[in-house]
Amino acid sequence: MGFLDRFLKAPSWGVHPEDHKRPAADVPLRMFPSPERVFMPLSQHVGGAARPIVLVGQKVLKGQLIAEAQGNISAPIHAPVSGTISAVGEVTAPHPSGLPFKAITIESDGQDRWIETDPLADPFSAAPEEVARRSALAGVVGLGGATFPSAVKFALGKRLKVGTLIVNGGECEPYLSSDDRIMRDFPEQVVDGARIVMHAIGASEALVGIEDNKPEAIAAMRQAAAPYPEVKIRPVPARYPMGSDKQLIQTLTGKEVPSDARAAEVGVLVHNVSTCAAVHKAIRLGHPLVERIVTLNGGAIATPGNVYAPLGTMISDLLAFVGLKEAPSRLILGGPMMGTPLLHDRIPIVKGASGILAFDAAEAFVPEAGPCIRCGNCTKACPMGLLPLEMAARIRVGDLEGAEAYALQDCISCGCCAYVCPSHIPLVQYFSHAKGELTNAERTKLRTDATKRLAEAKAARIERENREKAEAAARRKAEREAAKAAATPAATPVAEQTQGASA
Amino acid sequence: MSQAYGIAVAAPHTTTTNSPTRIMTLVMLALAPATLYGFWLYGWPAFFLWAITIGAAMLGEAFCLRLLNRRAVPVLMDGSAILTGWLLAVSLPPWAPWWIGVFGGMFATTLGKQAFGGLGQNLYNPAMVARVALLISFPVQMTAWVAPLPMFSAGAPGLVDGLLIILKGVPHAYDAVTSATTLGFAKTELSRGVNLLESLQHAPALSFIGSRPGSLGETAAWLILAGGVAMMFMRIITWHIPLAMLAGIAIPAAILHAVDPSRYLEMGAHVLSGGAMLGAFFIATDYVTSPNSPRGQLIFGFGCGVFTYIIRTWAGYPEGVAFAVLLMNSMTPIIDTYFKPRIYGRDRKGNPLQTTN
Numbered sequence: 001m002g003f004l005d006r007f008l009k010a011p012s013w014g015v016h017p018e019d020h021k022r023p024a025a026d027v028p029l030r031m032f033p034s035p036e037r038v039f040m041p042l043s044q045h046v047g048g049a050a051r052p053i054v055l056v057g058q059k060v061l062k063g064q065l066i067a068e069a070q071g072n073i074s075a076p077i078h079a080p081v082s083g084t085i086s087a088v089g090e091v092t093a094p095h096p097s098g099l100p101f102k103a104i105t106i107e108s109d110g111q112d113r114w115i116e117t118d119p120l121a122d123p124f125s126a127a128p129e130e131v132a133r134r135s136a137l138a139g140v141v142g143l144g145g146a147t148f149p150s151a152v153k154f155a156l157g158k159r160l161k162v163g164t165l166i167v168n169g170g171e172c173e174p175y176l177s178s179d180d181r182i183m184r185d186f187p188e189q190v191v192d193g194a195r196i197v198m199h200a201i202g203a204s205e206a207l208v209g210i211e212d213n214k215p216e217a218i219a220a221m222r223q224a225a226a227p228y229p230e231v232k233i234r235p236v237p238a239r240y241p242m243g244s245d246k247q248l249i250q251t252l253t254g255k256e257v258p259s260d261a262r263a264a265e266v267g268v269l270v271h272n273v274s275t276c277a278a279v280h281k282a283i284r285l286g287h288p289l290v291e292r293i294v295t296l297n298g299g300a301i302a303t304p305g306n307v308y309a310p311l312g313t314m315i316s317d318l319l320a321f322v323g324l325k326e327a328p329s330r331l332i333l334g335g336p337m338m339g340t341p342l343l344h345d346r347i348p349i350v351k352g353a354s355g356i357l358a359f360d361a362a363e364a365f366v367p368e369a370g371p372c373i374r375c376g377n378c379t380k381a382c383p384m385g386l387l388p389l390e391m392a393a394r395i396r397v398g399d400l401e402g403a404e405a406y407a408l409q410d411c412i413s414c415g416c417c418a419y420v421c422p423s424h425i426p427l428v429q430y431f432s433h434a435k436g437e438l439t440n441a442e443r444t445k446l447r448t449d450a451t452k453r454l455a456e457a458k459a460a461r462i463e464r465e466n467r468e469k470a471e472a473a474a475r476r477k478a479e480r481e482a483a484k485a486a487a488t489p490a491a492t493p494v495a496e497q498t499q500g501a502s503a
Numbered sequence: 504m505s506q507a508y509g510i511a512v513a514a515p516h517t518t519t520t521n522s523p524t525r526i527m528t529l530v531m532l533a534l535a536p537a538t539l540y541g542f543w544l545y546g547w548p549a550f551f552l553w554a555i556t557i558g559a560a561m562l563g564e565a566f567c568l569r570l571l572n573r574r575a576v577p578v579l580m581d582g583s584a585i586l587t588g589w590l591l592a593v594s595l596p597p598w599a600p601w602w603i604g605v606f607g608g609m610f611a612t613t614l615g616k617q618a619f620g621g622l623g624q625n626l627y628n629p630a631m632v633a634r635v636a637l638l639i640s641f642p643v644q645m646t647a648w649v650a651p652l653p654m655f656s657a658g659a660p661g662l663v664d665g666l667l668i669i670l671k672g673v674p675h676a677y678d679a680v681t682s683a684t685t686l687g688f689a690k691t692e693l694s695r696g697v698n699l700l701e702s703l704q705h706a707p708a709l710s711f712i713g714s715r716p717g718s719l720g721e722t723a724a725w726l727i728l729a730g731g732v733a734m735m736f737m738r739i740i741t742w743h744i745p746l747a748m749l750a751g752i753a754i755p756a757a758i759l760h761a762v763d764p765s766r767y768l769e770m771g772a773h774v775l776s777g778g779a780m781l782g783a784f785f786i787a788t789d790y791v792t793s794p795n796s797p798r799g800q801l802i803f804g805f806g807c808g809v810f811t812y813i814i815r816t817w818a819g820y821p822e823g824v825a826f827a828v829l830l831m832n833s834m835t836p837i838i839d840t841y842f843k844p845r846i847y848g849r850d851r852k853g854n855p856l857q858t859t860n
Contacts, residue, residue, distance in 0.1 A: 017517060018517075174517065246847060246848070250847075256847060256848055256856060257847075257848050258848045258849075258855040258856040258857065258858055259846065259847070259848035259849045259855040259856070260848075260855040261848075261855065261858050265858045266858060330512075330516060332516055336514070336515055336516040336517040337514060337515045337516075337517070338514050338515070339514055339516060340514070341512055341513075341514075341516070357516075359516065363516075363517070364516070366512065366518070367518065367522070370522075370523060370581070370622075371621065371622045371623045371624075372623045373523050373526075373583075373622060373623045373790050373791060374623055374790045374791050374795060375526065375790045376790065376795035377521075379795050379796065379844060383847065384846060384847045384848075385844045385845055385846045385847050386844075386846060387795065387796075387843060387844070389795065390795075390839070406843075407846050407849070407853065410846055410847070410848070410849070413514075415514050415515035418513075418514075418515050418518070419515050419517065419518055419519060420519050420521070421518070421519070422519065422521040422522050422523050422525070422526060423522070423523060424518055424522075426512075426513055428513050428514055428515065429513035432513060
């Protein structure tokens, strides 16, 4: 690579939004007092929903299994408080649709009594499969937001002989600081968790990527990782979306994940820092994933900061805990770049809930969209090297296949393009719409194909049956005639004679 | 305390404070020093022509918006019509009559821009479309240049006289002022069979401080360059198009001048004359009509430069920036199709990268 190439190809993707992380990130972690009631959704992860195994009225202890994993990709759910199961019903999903989904309601007895745990004293002498099995049983999923069951990723990493574990401490979303907080307050848990994950996947090194806007986290992690030379703390430039798997892998290792492959196929696996801490708890303490750090931030919040809360706590309870200065103009689950807008606050926090943002009117202001002036800022910002303006122009006129030809499916919905657009065109909305329509079309096509195949099979079967019937009828007729012919000679020898004569 | 938060809107939930208005305003600020310097050099007539051209461009835009039953004021506020009029004005002879400005300004925004569907939709640079239309329709007025007669200097027209020059034509008192540009002079002399080594001894001096005949955007080449560099620092434009365009002019100029100095002008004269600087930094870099990948921009810019040189050297017109930019504008969709940025995880052809592990 020559000088000119470096000049031309130096990474220039991404955006630098105002990070708004402080002062919330610097406020010491607060413990949420045990809620009266928690609502544990059965779908808090990618994959099949968990299946409830408790009955209404049943007493449960904190950490007790209340719903078991169903299928290959799924995760179990555990009681985040001790108390009584009061309902197995429905609750609003943390999704823009506001549709209900299944959840188990537990009335807390306020005592937080833990179930008897089964820690693994020395995970490094245990088989890697045992570590994966225990993580799976503890319901550990990716806590960066993707909520993919971690044990499935361990198995994948082991199978593809991954050499490098990347620990994602990027936390590039503005406003959020839950990963920052876990690295500052529990760096030993993160480092130990990372070493356990390395053991589980057979990796020889761990690269911990932390954005350089978190110097306290970097210092704490450096200290915690000092005894383990295989765990390397690597500050990375603060630039959104640095916390995206593909961009972090490229920044730390120089490797690019092929568009049709998974990260493990280039020898790396990415796990979030909070996930590593959850693995540490699952293995060393035997604690399933029932609590997490949630950032509560935004202009409408009186005392922004991070709260350690049981899963299933209502967002309204959390907002009451930190106080509201004014009625929020917008409520978001996750960060401002990729977060989910919530319709109301009667929604429980789930495993992937890294933050709840309550925006005031100024923060929630959406400028009116104008025409595209082809400034190309979106193409400069796109971390995937796509051409958002060209895709949007095609989607606007309904040419979804045209947009697909511009590699729409490679879009990671990071929101950089829509963020930098001077005309404030809701580009991500366009792309999500097009991806949804294309998925529907694909599904319809599959269904039509299946129907067609079935119809053809039916026609073939009917034809075959008719043919078989006809053959059978012909055979029976022949048999009948043969029988007749066999019977006739005895009865009417004359006829045979006549026949014989005629023959 | 349950509360509804209105409709669900797609992420991201935060956005830049940038806007088309801000971009246009910064471009105009970058263009302002050169324009002000031009006003000083060519006096009040230049200022009036500039104001008339911008007014006409805005009027043309407002007229089209009214035809569409849209409110004109919010659209005019984006500044794009003003910028179009401004860019056209600084490419005109500074003492051109008022109707040149009116015709050009209206032509730019109506047929050059709104006829295509408004901001962001036009295939060709509106200011250059108008300039070419004017040059073809009114070749005499469009090539009547004046020597600098700095504002407030002895013999320079005052405020009222300046307005009269633009409205009623240049009176005989100022006949001595009319002059030719360096490129125009060289072309005329060459066509008379006088070679450059001889003719340039009587040529209007190619003054480096811009004190020479030309348009507002031509004589202040160094201020245009400064404005362009400022835009790069403000991240409004990148270096690709300007550098490629200047290289497209400078490289053939340097080679051919070395081969035959009597036939071909030197590189400095080419780069500092005519619309080269204005074109490279302010015209060819127009977002709407230029490619959006860095490689595409290099090709586009170099094409603008080479075509400019070809037209200046071998075609009938002494200046070719406007034609060259329009030619390359028509190539933009093709360049955009064939020179896309490489996608992460894919090769240049769009196929997935090979797994290396």
